[in-house]
Amino acid sequence: MGWGTDERAIIKVLGRRNAGQRRKIKETYQQLYNESLIHALQSELSGDFGKAVILWTSDPPERDARLANEALKSWKKGINQVQVIVELACAYSPHHLVAVRQAYCSLFDCSLEEDIISNAALPVRKILVGLVRSYRYDKEVVDSDVAEAEAAMLHEAIEAKQLDHDNVVLILGTRNIFQLKLTFDCYKQNYGNHIDEDVESCGDGLLESVLRVVIWCIDSPEKHFAEVIRASIVGLGTDEDSLTRAIVSRAEIDMVKIRGEYYDVNKTSLEDAVIGDTSGDYKAFLMTLLGATL
Template identity: 45%
Template sequence: MSTIVFPDHHSAAADAEALRKACQGWGTDEKGIIGILGRRNAIQRKLIRQAYEDLYQEDLIKRLESELSGDFEKAVYRWALDPEDRDAVILHTAIKKTPTIDYRAIVEISCTSSFVELLAIKRAYQIRYKHSLEEDLAQRTTSHMRTFLVGLVSIFRYQGEEINARLANSEADILHGAICKEKAFTHEDIIRILTTRTKPQIIATLNHYKDDHGTSITKHLRDEQSCDYVSALRVAIRCINDHKKYYAKVIRQALNRAGTDEESLTRVVVTRAEKDLKEIKEVYHKRNSVTLDHAVAKDTSGDYKAFLITLLGN
């Protein structure tokens, strides 16, 4: 569920006018911007952008970019975009990151989006960057990492809920053989199972794995070097298995670092606010004995803090 209570009725033109006022004159009225944009859903924000364009022949997002700065600007920019456009921007940033790609954002989006959502994101990516997501991703990766990530973003998984228990059992054995006996984390069957099977089927396989071998697969999937590829496997498994728990942990790690990891924090809050941030907050609270609102307020400041707290539902 969304954390934000959106107004049933709003006037896109009145919102556009108020945003224009907030951007004009001496200094920007950041609170005014937060008060409007932070309390409008994706469709309402789209209408506001259109109304703003019609009224002032100016791109609202570009205007906001020029008025705001730092983490606050990045967060508002991502929030103001259409969801599929925002995810395309996040994926592009992750792929172009140097010296190595940010595989985490790529795995997250590909494993928590439905195929139809992913398709919309890939269309938005192509319109924006005149390349396919797969093309850019394949060019910046090699070997197992390439096969794994390109598979995750491109394969059209079957959406059925039915589970084949015998298959789950045999594929749990295949995974265990590859991971524990052969220590072959790059075994192609690990990639095949995680990229092609349905999510309920993968969860059944993970449960068989744990039942038969006493330990979760993610515990076994740790190597001394902790390379990115193995870490990407773990992120995929955790996103498929329980993405709310996964996101709660990403936020916890982002906040608990020496120096908050604003990029991850923004990514989770902005991308989940209209989806399931409410449940992620509950998981966070239960696990950390402190509310997410409190933790975020403690580790952030200024307009960035005010914006996140608004998206968190306050």
Template identity: 30%
Template sequence: MAKSTRGTIKDFPAFKANDDAEALRKAMKGLGTDEDPIMKILTSRSNAQRQQISVAFKTLFGRDLVDDLKSELTGKLEKVIVALMTPAGLYDACELKHALKGAGTSEHVLIEIIASRTTAEINHIKKVYKEEYGSELEDDITGDTSGYFQRMLVVLVQANRDPDSKVNDSVVDQDAQDLFKAGELKWGTDEEKFITLLGTRSNAHLRKVFDKYMTISGYQIEESIDRETSGHLEKLLLAIVKSVRSVPGYLAETLYSAMRGAGTDDCTLIRVMVSRSEVDMLDIRKEYRKHYGKSLLQAIKGDTSGDYRNTLLLVCGGDDE
């Protein structure tokens, strides 16, 4: 998959897998663990390089690096380090599987990942999910969700969104009219129209539809969704609209929500920070600063502590004050 240049973590220039493997073994050997080199090495190497370190570690010492890290670290620090050691597509697949299994479904995890990933990323996640768990992501979603929420997720997982080059102005007008008729003009809401258009049109096309919708109705599309739908479907439709407008903007809001109020949603904080560290973390930082009046770095400093905080700060990669 294409590498983004908007990440805070990139390939380490003078990379030597064996040297890193030896340094990590030394940090974990004997009594007590030296967390500092673990944090510094793993946050300054790309995911591809971390996988090479893992291979080198097994070759040199006959031990599994991730198993050793799990046995030496605890709590939130362990979670973030293990997340960094997981290949990107597999990490998303693991988070989705975890959200779908057990007593309750973590709908917010399904919404965040599936609404914000590109068509290519969704296809990669589906492939890895099948390899790892022996079942289709779509089947597991269908078995664990229901109603229009389920149908919107299934449409997104098909990953058949038009390419961005496909924008037809006459279709833009029609789509905006259709959404207006399906929502504001209708007694009750025609959810299927929202599902089809928001799940299949290109992002560039939808941005024009949203502008046209505002002209026709006098409302932002988000306001209409807020009024016309509720529950998990509303949250999913809003996440799609926000991601169409700006994925970094949507994920900056997700981080803000994770750190707002009493108690931090550390699982969301770790997931967004790690999964976007090589994709668009610089853009997420910019959006965070613009919308919330302080830098992401300062927010993390105020909301976390210890080596866990230090690891997240290294992933964040700098201040924007």
């Protein structure tokens, strides 16, 4: 590349390729130029556009290990960083989560759990460590007796405002996603409210916010990511990192659902919202990932 990078070409070539194709492009680039494509992009691109392209071009487990590490390095008492870890643990396949933990160990000098422990304070730490260590069964096998019993355990913990109770951590961190959805349905049927509403009514601290994100990421990740995008756009200024993460990491998973959810909640299209809050190559790249023609 060099002087005069052709951003449009990058957007067109990389933005429209799926994960397998991008991997092939990276391999071919390495063979042809004896240089890593990621490094080349890093030296040529900058700003939000550069970050988005590099995340999109990285291998997903490495990408998410880096996102988790960045979140942990800039850990604040806010939900914005914490939810990156929750997403990883609850909104991806068990296989992907394990691959991210392996990538994390390769890239950084310790395990993901160790970095969580040294950055997050109790009680949130306990929830996060319990979640990232999960390897959930990934087929639809559910047991309605378990759902009844565990809905009752969750209800009891919420009533007692003990959101970090051992039972809560074990249930949310070991059961398969289908079982948990059934448990949440049982909860609603037996106790009247959605479980996330009852969690919210426990208080407005970080723990409550984290638990709500956990429940959403398990029950309907599209709801969570539509909310991440909305929150990144509303108000003064844009939270580009969150916007990029949501679009880049979900483009190939559930963007159609997120788009629908976004429209239902905000009565405006996801595309219009992104166009209104971004500009230049960054905007063009996100729109390409969203499937719009340039």
